[in-house]
Amino acid sequence: MDERIHARKKIPDGEIKARFHQLGPEALPAGFYLVRPDGKFLLASKPIRQMLNLPENGDPRGSIADYYADPDLRENLLREAEEMEAKGDWLRNDKVEFKVQRENGESKVIVQMFCKPLRDEKGFVVGYYGCLADKTKEYKHREEERRLREHVTELALDIGRVIHYNSTTLQMVEKALRPTLDFIARSLGMQFKAAVTTEPDIILEKYANRLVRALEKLISESEKDDWTRGALLPPQWDFLEQSIQRLNTYRNEISIKEVQASFLRHLADDIRDTLNRIRPGRLPRAVVKNAYRAIDELEQATLLAPLVNSYVAVKQMEPALSALRDFLTTGAREEEPLEEISVVELVARAAENMSEFADSRGVEVRLRNLCEGIDPKVWGKRRDLLRAFSNIIHNAIKYTWRRGRGKMPWVDVTIECDSPYPKEVRIAVENWGVPIPEDEYETIFEIGYRGRLATDRYRMGTGMGLADAKRVLKDHGGDIKVESRPAAYKERDKNSPDYYHQPFLTKFTLILPLGGNNGKVQATEKNAMD
Amino acid sequence: MGKFRQRKRMLWIEDSARFELVEQMAPVYYSGEYIFHLAENVADGIDHLRSAKRKGKPYDVVIFDIRLPPGEDKVWQDLYKRTIHSQVESQLGLILLYWLFEGDLTGNLANFKRPGNPDAGKNIEERLAELRDNGVRPPHVDKKTAAVYTVEQPGLICPLLNHLGIKVYAQKSIDTPDDILLQLARAVFEETNNFRCPKW
Structure with a gap:
């Protein structure tokens, strides 16, 4: 390689300019052009020659006027260029449509154009010059992007509509479930809330034990003499004996709690069939009646469990679906205005939104404001922030474990400020229950990602x-x-396999700048939550 | 229910057992004929099969689902993640069956295609090869004890089950009777023509 390729030399500025003029503007890699007033090309740099299919070297020939897709447009643009020149500016048009003849026919080229008139000493226009850039690809991409965006918005709206339909269906299901559940709970002498928040297996156990006692009483009455013993055939008494044994041991035999109700329903049904065979008058009517009542109650209790599960599932899905619908239709709604919002009010409102769900899970939501004497205000979009807060509180309720009999689980929502003159506010939402492994601290915030323990106990x-x-x-x-x-x-x-089987304290901390980015820092002396 | 009669052992590998299929377990318990175990993912299923072998108490019937989650096992989780674009299509149950009953299988699945996924068979083979390369050995299971209970259409799954030599198959549907597991178990023991895959 010639060593001079990298050799540099200092010469006078005038000489540098002269050397550049020798090359001419055509040497520039940008699309530079000079035309006569009628449009005939006098100069055209390489990119323009390529773009408009002009000869690669020499006289460019041709006229720019022939390339306009709309022949009237050129005259308008020239006038505009002359007016812009008067203001000391260039004409700039980002989307001028040219048509170019190529071997395979005419093609459309979208051009970005800069233009200025060239005048003689008397001020007459003797030509026009400027730059052209091929923006066809960018324009196509932009068009494609716009179409895609429209399509996605449309799709999101469609999904939003389907979700709305699902939410409505869920509300109908809830409306049907609630009175049915209420009715069964009352017939078992329970309050609705107790029926929903008590573990179904505890209810089943109670009524299975009641049936055991009723059957034992029946059997003991039958053992008085042959007459009473003859109320049923020996295999039928055997069946009742075995049933007592199964009622006593089903909890150990069936480790899958969800099946226990169904199993007991089958058993209660067969016991009823057997009692239907009792010969009239052989056993005290009250004892037989008591056994029937115990069967009825156990059957009702077995219906209660799936009803409660369905009710809780519905209550659990309702806020999730409505948040999803809000999320999907955000882009389609009118832009929400920014406003000053009280964090205390926002948190209280989000907790209120989740109160029914919290009740259905038997979870207490505790709110505290630790920003002493301050009601922190943020600058933002109320609907979006409310949805975000509600989502986090919903999650905390959903993933809270029950803490054993008589202990109500809770979720702590605490508003914290870092100083008496805080710059930001922190809202900590803490629960006791399902763990989030450390390696998922980031990924759980990815769209569509569900933590690997998130399906714990079939949470949806x-x-x-x-x-x-x-x-x-x-x-x-x-x-x-x-x-x-x-x-x-x-x-x-x-490393123990049980590590994630123990309860974890999980804390989501939401951090917001006070007054938002606009610098409207607000911290008024008010504590709405108190 | 005879007091001293030896109860048979049944394993159901199914992730929906506690949900829409919950009623199908009760008849098994109620019959009193089975010691019933449920595994809700592949890893759990393999654990049950290994443990049964170790204790010298193999299952008399094992009912497999096809669309299964991986469970707490890194190798199966990786296989699952690889098909994250469609978890339904991941069919880990099918890979599990091939792994249990064919072990070092190569090439046999190359022509298997799914609608929209002409490389389905190739993908399964690749994943089986990964299992082999990871040095994970399958527990021994007698294929005569196996039944498949899945939503998969017979046209799609039966050629593979025929190839694997699994004879008992039922497709899940809304009309499936609650005692389906008992019926499948009887079909395994009695080798009747009920619940057979049509020849494809």
Whole structure:
């Protein structure tokens, strides 16, 4: 290689300019042109020659006027260029449509054009010059993107409509379930809330034991003499004896709790068939009646469990679906105005939105404002923030474990400020229950991702809530973080298979700048939550 | 229910057992004829099969679902993630069956295609090869004890089951009777022509 290729030399500025003029503007890689007033090309740099299929070298020939898809447009643009020149500016048009003849026919080229008139000493226009750039690809991409965006919006709206339909169906199911559940609960002497929040297996156990006692009484009455013993055939008495045994042992025999109700229903049904065979008058009527009543009650209890499960599932899905619908239709709604919002009010409202769901899960939501004497205000979009807060509280309720008989589980929602003159507010939502492994602290915020323990005890979800909440917080100049650690003082070995079977304290912290990005810092002396 | 009669052992590998299929377990318990175990994912299923073998108490009947989640096992989780674009289509149950009953199978599935996925067979083979390369050995299961109970259409699944030598198959539907598991078990024991795959 010639060593001079990298050799540099200092010469006078005038000489540098002269050398550049020798090359002419055609040497530039940009699309530079010079035309006569009638449009005939005098100069055209390489990119323009390629774009308009002009000869690669020499006289470019041809006229720019021939390339306009709309022949009237050129005259308008020239006038505009002359007016812009008077203001000391260039004509700039980002979308001029040219048609270019090529070997395979005419093709459309979208051109970005800069133009200025060239004048003589007397001020007459003697030509026009400027730049042209081929924007066909960008334009096509933009068009494609626009079409795609429209399509996605349409699709999101369609999904939103389907979800709306599903939400409505769920509400109808809930409306039908609620009175049925209420009726069965009352017939078992229970309050609705107790029926929903008590573990179904505890209810089953109670009525299975009641039937055991009723059958034992029946059998003991039958053992008085041959007459009473003859109320049933020996195999039928054997069946009742075995049934007592099965009623006593079903909890150990059937480890899958969900099947227990169905199993007991089958058993109660067969016991009823057997009691139907009792010969009249052989056993005290009250004892037989008592056994029938115990069967009725057990059957009702077995219906209660699936009804409660369905009711809780419906209550669980309702907020998730409505949040998903909101999320999907955000782009299609009118832009929500920014406003000053009280965090205390927002948190209280989100908790209120989730109160029915919390009731159905038997979870208490505790609100606290630790920003002493301050009602922190943020600048943002109320609907979006409310949805984000609601999502996080919903999650916390959903993934809370029951804490044993008589102990009501809770979710703590705490508003925290970092100083008496805070710059940001933190809303911590903490629950006691399903763990989030550390390696999922980031991924759980990815759209569609559901934590690997998220299906614990068959909790349903969409994998959208956390992603949406994070996006909303980020849009407001904030963030959301998660931390999950074993609740016990003495935690188990991390490598133990049981590690994630213990309850974890999981805390989502929502961070928002006070007053938002507009610098409208607000911290008024008010505590609406109190 | 005879007091001293030896009860048979049944394993059902099914992830929906506690949901829409919950009523189908009760007749098994109620019959009193079976010691019933449920595995809700592939890893859990393999654990049950290994443990049964170790204790010298193999299952008399094993009923497999086809669309299964992987469970807590890294190898199966990786296989599952690879098909995350369609978890329904991942058919880990099918891979499990091939792994249990064919082990080092190569090439036999190359022509298997699914609608929209002409490489379905090739994908399964690749994943089986990964299992082999990971040195994971399948527990021994007698294929005569196997039955498949799945939503998969017979046209899609039966050629594979025929090839594997699994004779008992039922398709899940809304009309499936609650005692289907008992019926499948009887079909396994009695080798009747009920619940047979048509020849494809």
